[in-house]
Amino acid sequence: MASTTGKISKPARSRSFWRDTRDGYLFIAPVVLGLLIWTTFPMIASLILSFTDYPILKSPKWVGVQNYVDMFSIPTLRVMQSLGVTLTFALTSVPLTLIAALGAALLLNQKLRGMNFFRTTFYLPTIVPALASAFVWGWLLNPQFGLVNSILTKFGLPKGEFFTGTSSALPTLIFLSLWGIGPTMVVFLAGLQSIPESLYEAGKIDGANGAQLFWNITLPQLSPTIFYNLLTGIIGAFQYFLSAFVLTNGGPVFATFFYNLNLYEKAFKWQQMGLASAMAWVMFAIILVLTLILFKFSDALVYYEVKK
Amino acid sequence: MSQAPTLSAHNAANSARHRNTRIRTIILYAVLILFAGVFLLPLIWMVGTSFKTNDEAYMWPPVIIPSILRWQNYPEAWTYQNTMFAKWTLNTLTITFWVVLGILLSSTLVAYGFARIKFPGRNFWFIFTIATIMLPPQVTMIPLYIFYFRINWLDTFNPLTIPPWFGGGALNIFLLRQFFMSIPTELEDAAYIDGATRFQILWRIFMPLSLPAVLTVAIFSFQSVWNDFYGPLIYLRSIENFTLALGINQFKGLYGDTQIQYMMAVSFLMTIPMIIVFFIAQRFFIRGITLTGVNR
Known part of the structure; x- marks a missing residue:
């Protein structure tokens, strides 16, 4: 209790202040330790490693910015190519998923009998483990025996190559991401249900039609949700790995060689730990830049109920 | 409506x-x-x-x-040559158990600290925690891999089961903190007067009241660790340490092209626990998604 005695100029810290501080740090100790051991130190180490040449069994050798230069100048590393694949995926699959999820939410928000069944059904693909789901799709879209090609033939359409075609493999993966709209759809549904009915009533009195109500009420009210899911979707796209790893292994001819798959191979197939660290930092930098751009846009486009 | x-x-x-x-x-x-x-x-x-x-x-x-x-x-399929599905299931269950337990214990403690105790630096640590959502795991993965390699943790469950005990994930902390903040303070004030400690308050008052949120965290943790592929792929080597996901992938590599009916059987076996959990706890899925607004 030394702090409460003698000092007059400074307001004395009360007994409860110190007890709260001690308790507070005791309670959050796990995350403080976790942030230091599993975030801060590895981040610093990874930044340093990115400036080294480090085949894991030898000691790291300082090479300055060589890894960063190599990434952008040596085509055989395929860094730019894989970045292109990931960005293509992110910029098509994320908006498509959002539109589909919003469409599904509007559809499922109708007051009809049996709607719970449909909601469950639309959500179901997301609970199937990603690996199981990838294998099922691989089999559904098997060019030789797959059900999808059999259906296409039945309608007189040509058979698709899907994962086996250089130009069709990536679009196929993008298309498949639509089966994962479940969680986003649920968020939109909750958003739709929280829009006050009075807004629509007012709109109708002013003579607005359905499309106008959607553009001027529904969309602005949902815009924070859309923005948030756009952001997490793009961050998620950079993590995209599993389907490309187990179904196409980056092929055919690197058509689905995602950035994260490239990074994985550099680190764990070729043991280029320095280069892989540099790739991870470039990924982080791109995510940060995209986030900043999105936030800039959001000021103009996202409607918040309470302006700070 | x-x-x-x-x-x-x-x-x-x-x-x-x-x-x-x-x-x-x-x-x-x-x-x-x-x-x-x-x-x-x-x-x-x-x-x-x-x-x-x-x-x-x-x-x-x-x-x-x-x-x-x-x-x-x-x-x-379960007993097919060169497979160990029983062992892989046991491994997956073991890992899942320790991860979910670690997440639940540490994220409730941390969330309570952030939600209910005022102390200097609280905002800093909370924002730091939330900011890690933006950090791709690849940034920390390589030094951690080298670290685990040095301390002989590769090909053990430790790299998968130990980290969740230190915080339990930013999203889970966030979700629980939101829930804890909505609990009226009168309840704990009364308990304080009776001489209860903070830990007792968390355990006796907050946990029972927040059971839905805690279950939501448990379910999402279960889902993510049960489905995890990337972590086991990097850290586990020997076939007897594989998880179900790694094992099924191994099966696919060996026999996937000629024995697709077995492939689909084991894939469905891996899906069944998820379906059961989903139908028992559907409302917690929905709640969890709408509370965090996150596509997990």
Whole structure:
């Protein structure tokens, strides 16, 4: 209790202040330790490693910015190519998923009998483990025996190559991401249900039609949700790995060689730990830049109920 | 909320309103049923194929429903040569148990600290925690891998089961903190007067009141660790340490092209626990998603 005695100029810290501080740090100790051991130190180490040449069994050798230069100048590393694949995926699959999820939410928000069944059904693909789901799709879209090609033939359409075609493999993966709209759809549904009915009533009195109500009420009210899911979707796209790893292994001819798959191979197939660290930092930098751009846009486009 | 906002205005203006509503309902049901089929197709195809004979599985044109249900596919797949499905399931369950327990204990402690105790630096640590959502795991993965390699943790469960005990994930902390903040302070004030410690308050008052949120965290943690592929792929080497996901992938590599009915059987076996959990705890799934607004 030394702090409460003698000092007059400074307001004395009360007994409860110190007890709260001690308790507070005791309670959050796990995350403080976790942030230091599993975030801060590895981040610093990874930044340093990115400036080294480090085949894991030898000691790291300082090479300055060589890894960063190599990434952008040596085509055989395929860094730019894989970045292109990931960005293509992110910029098509994320908006498509959002539109589909919003469409599904509007559809499922109708007051009809049996709607719970449909909601469950639309959500179901997301609970199937990603690996199981990838294998099922691989089999559904098997060019030789797959059900999808059999259906296409039945309608007189040509058979698709899907994962086996250089130009069709990536679009196929993008298309498949639509089966994962479940969680986003649920968020939109909750958003739709929280829009006050009075807004629509007012709109109708002013003579607005359905499309106008959607553009001027529904969309602005949902815009924070859309923005948030756009952001997490793009961050998620950079993590995209599993389907490309187990179904196409980056092929055919690197058509689905995602950035994260490239990074994985550099680190764990070729043991280029320095280069892989540099790739991870470039990924982080791109995510940060995209986030900043999105936030800039959001000021103009996202409607918040309470302006700070 | 009686009707769809997009269409109701249109209908109100329409004189033949009643008939239009009926046509609209029929169209809506048609669209809903079509999409329900599209969304269910992968699961139906998985289950259907898992019961086919090898000949029927590779038949052209394919059929969705097998002519006879070949139940033996399941025990045969489970005990197929060069596989250890029982061991892999046990490994996955072991890892899942420790991860979920670690997440629950540490994230409730941390969330309580952030939600209810005022101390200098609280905002800093909270924002730092939340900011890690933006950090791709690849940034920390390589030094951690080297670190685990040095301390002989590779090919053990430790890299997968220990880190969750230190914080339990930013999203889980966030979700629980939100929930804890909504609990009225009067309840704990009364407990303080009775001489309860903070830990007792968390355990006796907050945990029972927040059971839905805690269950939500448990379910999402279960889902993510059960489905995890990347972590085990990097840290586990020997076949007897594999998880189900790694094992099924191994099976695919060896026999996937010729024994697809077994592939689908083990894939479905891996899916069953998720389906059970989902149907028991559907409302917690929905709650968790809407509370964090996050696509996990």
